Amino acid sequence: MNGENRWHFVPRTAGSCWLSLLAGVLCLGYAVWQMADAGEAAILPVIAAVASVMLIAVAVAGLVRPGVRGR
16 A cells, blocks of 8 residues: 555644644534533533544644654
């Protein structure tokens, strides 16, 4: 399997990492706001919150360790 067929989870540039971090924070904030507004943890906002946390983690990994960008 050559390197071009692999999935790349960490964005390639620092700017893309910052943009992913911002998107993750906004999505997480909106998911938490939806859960607080509803008064319960519905399944879709919980899934959105988990996905947002994973996006934030990947973006932070790209910012902290530039060597993993684009891998």
